[in-house]
Structures are given as structure tokens and as C-alpha cells.
Amino acid sequence: MAAIFVYITHKNGTADDSAFELAAAAKALDAAAAPCAIVLGGTADVGQVAGQVAPYFSEVITIANDALQYPNAEVYRKALATILPAKSLLLLTHNSFSMDLAPGLSVKLDAAFASDVVGFEGIEGDTLKLVRQEHGGAVSSRSACGLANGAIISVRAGAFKPAEAGSQGAVVDKSTEVSDFSSKRSFVEVIAAEVGDIDITKSEILVAVGRGIEEEDNLAMVHELAAAMGADVACSRPVVDAKWLEKSRQVGTSGQTVSPKVYLALGISGSFQHMGGIKGSPFIVAVNKNKTAPIFQSADIGVVADILDFIPVLTEKINAGK
């Protein structure tokens, strides 16, 4: 079995929670594995992050250079291709950085690639069986990933429970092994997300609307329902892409992370990018015309209905009860 490496995402000197999930994922992949963490970054951050993750790994490789201060995948890819031994297995969290880095890295290392993996089902010879979700979570698939030449695997956040701390792994500085920081893509700046007229992260009751609302004009009934409930209106991404609601109302990994008491999802399928923005286990009610919509897997209450018919009925009942 090839060595397993785990790429550590970190920000402002703190390792992302996904680091501990990946430590568990590595064990799920191969119970006998002694996974090794890799921390790349600027000189001010790397030591601190390595210290945080060391109790979860048998070894932590660090590469510190101020040219790595901002995670530019074009630079990081070269560094990783330099230090990873042939045929290694590398686990990362599936996020905007892995989407930037990992597919190209698999080509450079001539390794297999699997993205957004949610489960491992064992290794036989040179083949790893893994589970992914497709079509926005409507179906799962089982695939055979060839490990003969190594593999790069990105893992969905939340798919594995974080590992417990164990004995302290050794930190090995390999900074001097990387010297090429050149890149045809240069980082300029990060522009923070716009702040809108309302802060849905503070809302106790959210009425969230998705592509199922079909037309902009139909949003009026959603606002009426929200008003009746005393709720704020949030939405899934397609509603923002269509410019029907402001970006600040989007719930999900590329939007806001909300933690209301009650979340009423209308015409939302329940993709992991949307559900990833709902925290603190609210009471989730989903209304969808498709009884097999993935959102019914994570909702508390499900209603199979056409929202265009159901919303006015619900609004009327609420107003009548007041």
C-alpha cells in the first residue's frame, strides 16, 4: 500500500476543521495507514498549523516560504509535484482550492483522480472502491479507482467524522526542497463578499426559495409567506445567478452560512453546496414536487407539492390563524 498524504487547508494560522476529517478519511481508506500531513504556506503560519495537526498524523511535512503566503494553486501544484513521492495517495477537501489544484496535479503526477468522494469501500490489489454522488445528490455511484500510479482524491466536507487526537507526529521541514515559485498566474487581491440589505446569518426563521419558483414574478408569493411567518427570505444559488435576489441572501458554501431555528426550503433540490450553508441543526421543512428530491433525506418534514399552488394555501392558513 502506497503512502497516504493529507493536504491541510488553513487560514490565518488556523487549520481548517476538514484536516481532522481527512485524518479519519485516511484511516477509512486504509486502517493500517500512517497518514502524513502536508502544510504549505507563508513562514508566519506554517509552524503554528503544523503544531495543531501533529497529534492527528504520524508525520507533518512543512514547506514554508513567503511566496506561498497566498494559496495560488498554480504555485502550490508545482511544489506538491516536487515533494510527493511517486505513486502516493493524496487526500484533500473538496473546495474551491482543490478544484483549482487537484485535477492538474493528478495529470502532472500521472495519478488517478476522484473528486468529491463521500465514502471508501476498501482496497483490493491496486483498486480502491469509492462512493460519489452525482446529479446534485439524486443518485450515488460506486467507482473503481486504480491506485497503481497513485491517486489524488478530494473528499466532501462532513463526509467523515473528525478523528480523535493520538500521539504527536514528527514535523519535518522540507522547505529547501522547493525552489520554483514562478507562475503564469499571479494573485492580486481578495474582494470580500458584498453585504446586502439584510443579514440572513442572524435570522431565526428563513424561507428559502430555489429554482422551483420558476419565474421572478412568482417571488412575490414567497415574500408574502415570509411576511406572514415573520421570516426572512433566503435562496439557493440559481435565484441569485438569475439576479432575482441579492447575493447576500444566498445560502451555501459560496454564500452565507446560516443557523436559524426553522428553515423552510421551497423548490430547492438539496445539493451539498446548498446544505453546506445550513448549520446548527434547524428544523428543516422541504416542499418539492419531486418526492425523490435529495433534500428530503436531510429535512425533518417533507411536503410533496407544487410550490406555486402550495405557498398561497400555506400563507392563507397562517394569516387566518392570526
Next chain:
Amino acid sequence: MNILVCVKRVPDSSENEIRLNRAGNDIDTDDLVYAVNEWDNYAVEEAIQIVDKVGGSVTVVSVGTEENEEILRREMAMGAESGVLLSDPLFEDADGRKLAAILSAYIDKNKFDLVLCGAQADEGGAQVGGMLAAMQDKPFASLVNMIEVLDEKKLKIGREIEGGSQEISEIELPCVLSIQTGINEPRYVSIRGIRKVASVEIPTLGASDIGFTDTPLRLQKLEYFQPELGAGAEMLEGSDEEMADKLVALLQAKGGIK
């Protein structure tokens, strides 16, 4: 600027419930309606807008069967100048790596300043663009939600990162970018527009035309199955009226009505 946009034909999730077949091991394709991958539509719109500003041409390419001609024509009706179909029995059941290799072989025979892909497609791979860039040894950026042409050699781009923040970079041409939804508002395509391009010839190129040699698959799909993610919701029963009554009571109990 000569721009290539890679487009995939996928089941239209707004028109279809994606379900398993009777045997429960594969997707039931009997009544599926297909469309162009949502992300690719944004990529084509962006390419057209760039060419409108700085000149050049937009080519759309798809790997698949002759059924893919329909989506190529749709994107040509939007304003792409030409379409190319890459089709060969050798291309069937390709994984992401092989698809990228097929597209890369085509690009080797043609000169493009910019190659655009969608950030991801129906299978959630989010991989073809990044692999293609590595094979071409060109710079890459994913999840691009802003493109500004600085000069003939350089673009200013924005990438969407977590929480909706935007990472701004400069990238040298030629390059490969994968496009995120919301970067623009893809134009509407009328039936008339599609009719106009109905008779435009779409060349079909096979493995030998583009000099593609087969490679073994690294990721092989074995089967599909129904996910079981949690306990599942308690489903309300009855008419809309009856379900609404039950829901009002539940919402009241949980503090969902102020």
C-alpha cells in the same frame, strides 16, 4: 481572440427526475430530456461577450455522439461561430482524464488563445478543465466569475471562493479557465435562432483525425445506487389544504411563526 468552449450534453435536471432503472444499478435514461450543461452556457456567453469586445471567434466543441449536434447548434444559435463534434467508438465511457486527453488532442491541432470549460457538469467531477490545462502545460484557473481582457497576452480574472468572496488574479494567455455560473446572464435562444443554424455543417472528427491514442481508464464506474443519507423526512400526507394545516401546527410548535 480565438476561443474554444468545451460543452457537455447532460440530462436537464430541471426537466427530469434522475432515477434509477429497474435493476437499480444504472440511471434510467428512457425518458430523459437532455440539454447543454448549465455551466457551459455561461462559458459560451462569456466567450461571445469577449469576442464582441476584442474581436476573434468562438468555437464550441463536444465529445459524444451525433446526438450532441443539437447542443452544439444551440450554442451556435447563441452566437458561437462554429461547432465541432468529437466522436469515435473509442471515446465511449471515457473518464474525466480521457475526456481531457481527447480535447487536448483536438487543441494540439488548432490554435486557441483561450479555452473555456464549465466549472463542473452533471457528474460533479469538476476536473476536465484543470486536467486539460495540465496536459496543454498552460496556466489554469477554476470557478472564474469575472474576465477582463488586459491586453493580447494577459487577462484579469476573478475566482469565486468560499463565502462568495472573489479572488482577483492576472493570468497569461494562452490559458484554460473553468467558468462558474452567475458570471453573466446567458442570452435567450429562440426557435428561429436555432432554425437559422440548422443547416450549418458541423464537422465530426474521430480519434485518428485528432491523433488521439487510447489510454486506460483510471476511474471506472461500476454501478449507481440510491443514496441513503439520513433517517429521511417525515412526509406529510393529504391534499395541499390538509398538508398546509399540519404544517402550520408544526411550524407553530417549532417557533416558525412569529
